[in-house]
Amino acid sequence: MSSPVVIIGLDGATFDLILPWIENGKLPFLRETMKNGVYGELKSTIPMLSPTAWSSFMTGVNPGKHGILGFFTRKRNSYAIEVINAKHRKIEEFWILLNKIGKKVGIVNVPLTYPPKRVNGFIISGMMTPPGAKDYVYPNSLKEKIRVIIGEDTIDPLFTYLEGEEVFTQKLFDSTEKLAKICFSLIKEYKPELFAVVFNGTDYIQHKFWHFLDRKHPRYDIKKAAKFQKIILSYYQFLDKIIAKIYSLAGKNATLIIVSDHGAGPLLKYFHVNPWLLHNGFLALKKNIRTKLRECLYKVGLAPEKIYNCLLRVRVGNLGFKGHRTDVSLRRTLERLFLSVSDVNWKKTKAFSIGSGLIYINLKGRDPHGIVNPGEEYEKLRDTLIYMLKKYRDPETKQPVIKEVYRKEEVYSGPFLEEFPDLILVPNSGYMTFEEYEFGSYTVLTYAEAVSATHKSNGIILMRGPQIKKGLKLNEAEIVDVAPTVLYLFGIPIPSYMDGRPLYEAMASQKIAKQPKEYPIKYTGPNYTVNMENPYTPEEEEQIKLRLKRLGYIS
Ligand SMILES: [Zn+2]
Incomplete structure (x- = not known):
């Protein structure tokens, strides 16, 4: 033995x-x-x-x-x-x-x-x-x-x-x-x-x-x-x-x-990728009245992260663990007011984020409403995004926020490469890319109020x-x-x-x-x-x- x-x-x-x-x-x-x-x-x-x-x-x-x-x-x-x-x-x-x-x-x-x-x-x-x-x-x-x-x-x-x-x-x-x-x-x-x-x-x-x-x-x-x-x-x-x-x-x-x-290390601010893509014209919203209304509310700050921080201030953090049902219905009501994936105009969106610092190019042939052609157009768009993201600075400190942007093939290999996000962001010390889905915040950088380490x-x-x-x-x-x-x-x-x-x-x-x-x-290997x-x-x-x-x- x-x-x-x-x-x-x-x-x-x-x-x-x-x-x-x-x-x-x-x-x-x-x-x-x-x-x-x-x-x-x-x-x-x-x-x-x-x-x-x-x-x-x-x-x-x-x-x-x-x-x-x-x-x-x-x-x-x-x-x-x-x-x-x-x-x-x-x-x-x-x-x-x-x-x-x-x-x-x-x-x-x-x-x-x-x-x-x-x-x-x-x-x-x-x-x-x-x-x-x-x-x-x-x-x-x-x-x-x-x-x-x-x-x-x-x-x-x-x-x-x-x-x-x-x-x-x-x-x-x-x-x-x-x-x-x-x-x-x-x-x-x-x-x-x-x-x-x-x-x-x-x-x-x-x-x-x-x-x-x-x-x-x-x-x-x-x-x-x-x-x-x-x-x-x-x-x-x-x-x-x-x-x-x-x-x-x-x-x-x-x-x-x-x-x-x-x-682990100190955390000061979150970097929100989808608002950054929205403000820079890579992501577009629909023009209908409902979306417009949600966009207005979003601009004045009605976004999930703000609500989370408000809850934090009044200390109702336990809400929901004993009564999940109340919490889910409260969330559903709020969600009708939040900007969501259903508001995105995919026919005019070139890039979007799902996950922590993960950017997908809206690619023809892979994504349901893909508009970016594989090959030259795809590579040029990745180059532009890498350049602009690395140039982005914190308006308060004037320091660059993003340390590195990797093309997926630089960091991964294997059968998931094709479906994986096309760019991966690694932020500088003090910042964390928010695990993004939809629109957590209107501002690109927000203070981390509940946690202080990344x-x-x-x-x-x-x-x-x-x-x-x-x-x-x-x-x-x-x-x-x-x-x-x-x-x-x-x-x-x-x-x-x-x-x-x-x-x-x-x-x-x-x-x-x-x-x-x-x-x-006999190893069966990956399945x-x-x-x-x-x-x-x-x-x-x-x-x-x-x-x-x-x-x-x-x-
Ligand atoms: Zn861990």
């Missing part, structure tokens, strides 16, 4: 924040792990969003092969969107490959694993599980066990950034403690050979409280900072103890891998165990390398479709470098023709969208 592998995911963890704490001895277990193992930055995906990055983590491929670019996706041959789920991901997770050679796995709270697949072992699905879903675990009998361990059968903390600091913090620590208890108990009972858990709380708490760490942040408040500036550190200290316990439960021979899906490319990786070198700094690790590294630790071959590589430089001995000559199993049935009911899809809105992810 090979030694077990334990993976701890800390969503959004970055050395920019935690390295000083580790060095000062405030996170003793992480410090010991760095000293007795290897560590380094882990390059995230583009975009640096949790569903995208965690999907690359679990498949070892770039988004052009797994197909996940954010919290929702464009429906084929349509301008409409749908909320994503695990079935949209077209490549098998590495734990399914391990299953095929008889390894027992335990997967807890990894984002985008709903609906859970059947495995030898267990799965508790993570972020993007519909609130209140009954089928969020495999096997089903696990629900009863969870009830025994934590006194209820859900691990969903049900909080939002709209909540006050105390309530938010309380819910976060409580839900993390419950999650930890479930991990301790299931590791003891099942003894999985691969165990993976993701703690999302690191990302949530950074989004919520970053400004209390940063005196230069416009939302820094000296009184509140006195109370809350240590809260992120306390949360990491809480997790430091939890990780130490999980590692000790896995036994002396276990390899521990701690990873984050992306880093995502950055530099995630983290730390590894330790008998198979791992000591005290080495890794310089070139990427998130797609995790899956092949795990397969390598189990001594099984790496499927050729994987874009990542095993982190050979981290391995202590050459013994485990010996790979079996024969493939123990792009899977029937994409939607596991969400329309109500569940509504609830998830609403949830994401409240968390500030989508407009």
